[in-house]
Amino acid sequence: MPAAGPTLVVVCRDGDAAALRGDIAGLPALVRTVLDLQAGGVGRVRLCGDPAACADAAALLEGEPRVRVPVGTAGDGAAAAPTDGAAVVVLPAGLCLMRDLARRLPRVAPPAGGVARLEAEPPGAGTVLVAAAPAAAALVAAAQAAPAAELVAAGVPVEALALAAREFAVPARTPAEEARATDLSVEALRKPIDGVISRHLNRPVSLFLTRRLMRTRVHPNHVSIITLLVGLGAGAAVALGGRWWWAVGGLLLQLQSVLDGVDGELARLKHLHSRAGEWLDTVSDDLATVVFTAGAGLAVWRATGRAWPLVVGGVGVAALIGLQVVYYTLLLTIYRSGDLLSIPWVADVGRPDLSPATGLKKAVAWLKPVFKHDFIMFAFCVLAIVGRLDAVVVIGSAGGVITFVRAVNGALADRRARRNA
Numbered sequence: 001m002p003a004a005g006p007t008l009v010v011v012c013r014d015g016d017a018a019a020l021r022g023d024i025a026g027l028p029a030l031v032r033t034v035l036d037l038q039a040g041g042v043g044r045v046r047l048c049g050d051p052a053a054c055a056d057a058a059a060l061l062e063g064e065p066r067v068r069v070p071v072g073t074a075g076d077g078a079a080a081a082p083t084d085g086a087a088v089v090v091l092p093a094g095l096c097l098m099r100d101l102a103r104r105l106p107r108v109a110p111p112a113g114g115v116a117r118l119e120a121e122p123p124g125a126g127t128v129l130v131a132a133a134p135a136a137a138a139l140v141a142a143a144q145a146a147p148a149a150e151l152v153a154a155g156v157p158v159e160a161l162a163l164a165a166r167e168f169a170v171p172a173r174t175p176a177e178e179a180r181a182t183d184l185s186v187e188a189l190r191k192p193i194d195g196v197i198s199r200h201l202n203r204p205v206s207l208f209l210t211r212r213l214m215r216t217r218v219h220p221n222h223v224s225i226i227t228l229l230v231g232l233g234a235g236a237a238v239a240l241g242g243r244w245w246w247a248v249g250g251l252l253l254q255l256q257s258v259l260d261g262v263d264g265e266l267a268r269l270k271h272l273h274s275r276a277g278e279w280l281d282t283v284s285d286d287l288a289t290v291v292f293t294a295g296a297g298l299a300v301w302r303a304t305g306r307a308w309p310l311v312v313g314g315v316g317v318a319a320l321i322g323l324q325v326v327y328y329t330l331l332l333t334i335y336r337s338g339d340l341l342s343i344p345w346v347a348d349v350g351r352p353d354l355s356p357a358t359g360l361k362k363a364v365a366w367l368k369p370v371f372k373h374d375f376i377m378f379a380f381c382v383l384a385i386v387g388r389l390d391a392v393v394v395i396g397s398a399g400g401v402i403t404f405v406r407a408v409n410g411a412l413a414d415r416r417a418r419r420n421a
Contacts, residue, residue, distance in 0.1 A: 005043025006087040006106040012053035019094025026214040036102030048074040096181035101167040114157025125171040195372035206261035223263040224280040231288025239295030250384025278338030293396035316397025
């Protein structure tokens with residue numbers, strides 16, 4: 001029978017009860033580690049070591065509905081490793097891993113018949129071992145705390161496993177260590193693809209809010225609903241009010257942009273992902289842009305009596321709606337997701353290699369990361385405050401048309417690629 005997936009072996013020692021239940025950003029330490037590795041593809045959990053600590057760990061995991069993999073105990077650890085050739089990840093209880101590292105570990109390829117070994121920080125805080133062969137896995141499970149020299153002496157090839165950028169593996173056995181692990185876990189929510197405004201303004205504020213919500217019963221979907229209402233309020237304020245209300249609408253739009261990060265941060269931090277949540281997050285953000293652009297057109301028309309804001313704004317709103325039709329059709333029929341970043345050409349993976357580029361092409365490529373959604377929303381906020389909603393109408397409509405054309409081209413390219421595959 002084929003393996004269900006890599007096995008996670010957690011070594012529990014006498015007195016580990018506090019380490020198992022230590023609070024890391026609103027989740028017990030062991031639950032967080034298992035959920036992160038489960039997301040990485042781990043197919044089962046085996047608890048070995050002290051029987052009392054193993055029983056406590058098993059009860060903790062079995063009482064958590066988000067843990068969907070089978071959990072078993074292996075007493076002294078001799079039977080912790082599977083015998084079907086599945087890979088094994090071995091780590092001590094009370095170790096907190098960055099979520100990206102936890103997702104990477106089940107895919108690590110250790111040396112043939114040996115193990116890949118990662119030291120937690122600070123040295124001596126714990127060891128993470130990854131083994132592929134059943135014989136090596138059994139030895140690793142039994143001698144998990146052994147230094148590399150002892151494993152080599154036992155004939156087990158050992159290969160050092162290095163941390164990638166921003167990754168961490170730290171203990172969480174004392175209140176001070178729990179606080180540090182929490183800080184690292186929250187800071188790890190920052191995204192390399194964040195734009196200039198998100199990186200320096202939105203994300204610090206959203207992380208501040210997330211820290212205050214992470215131990216409450218507030219669900220990411222609650223934040224998404226509030227975000228939607230704030231976005232609708234921004235559009236209504238500029239459409240129906242005077243100049244002071246334009247400023248209020250701009251500030252509400254910027255608040256919507258900040259809150260748009262909080263729901264995703266909470267979902268990732270507390271493992272509260274859902275398809276409905278993805279769609280709620282996506283629709284609330286898209287609807288805010290459409291409503292604000294429409295509201296700006298109505299506001300300029302009311303203020304000037306001229307027809308062009310209605311025409312230009314109408315074109316922009318139509319383009320934005322068409323854009324969402326393209327995106328949502330792709331998400332529903334191909335990518336089976338509610339997250340726009342599931343579409344490869346929508347997700348900005350970072351600044352491209354610009355070394356071969358020259359002239360205008362290079363300048364445009366450098367400026368592209370600046371003019372992202374977060375920057376545009378901030379610009380709209382400033383323009384509304386200074387009373388230049390006419391510029392919002394023009395920029396929003398032009399951006400909607402350009403993005404719609406790009407989305408159509410991307411969808412057609414996807415279709416050609418699927419036909420040729």
